Amino acid sequence: MDTEFYAQRIQCSRTDKQDLLDVVWQLMELGHVRHSFGLLDLDRRLNAEPLKYSDPFLRKAAALIVDYENEDRIRSVLYNYILAGNYSGPLFLKSIVITETLLAIKKDLSMDYIFIFLVPSLFGMDCESFILNLYDEFKAARGNFPPVPD
Helix, strand or coil, X not given: CCHHHHHHHCCXXXXXXXXXXXXXXXXXXXXXXXXXXXXXXXXXHHHCCCCCCCCHHHHXXXXXXXXXXXXXXXXXXXXXXXXXXXXXXXXXXXXXXXXXXXXXXXXXXXXXXXXXXXXXXXXXXXXHHHHHHHHHHHHHHHHXXXXXXX
């Protein structure tokens, strides 16, 4: 995607960005599972009943990071879905956040890097505090996650 196309599509309001915080929280959970238990447990948690992670794009992206090694190919497939869907505004932002965050999770990058720098950069400086506050809440609650299902 070229910069001009990206810049036009990603525009959304502060309220739209706040509405995406539940997806960011889910990505924090998945990052924690990946870091603590590995990709296979991430896949098991993603598919556990009752279905907690219901967003189809999130499920597709997570399946790809579990099943395929090549990150460039994964990014290409996910960006093709974004382009083919003609996404814009909050849906575009959500899809980019999911794509780039799950690719960072696949690499097992530090949670601090992902949620203090990478994800806030996708939301913009005016909304950086949304993500930083959410990440602080997540770190405080992290010990309360249910065990990974067998």
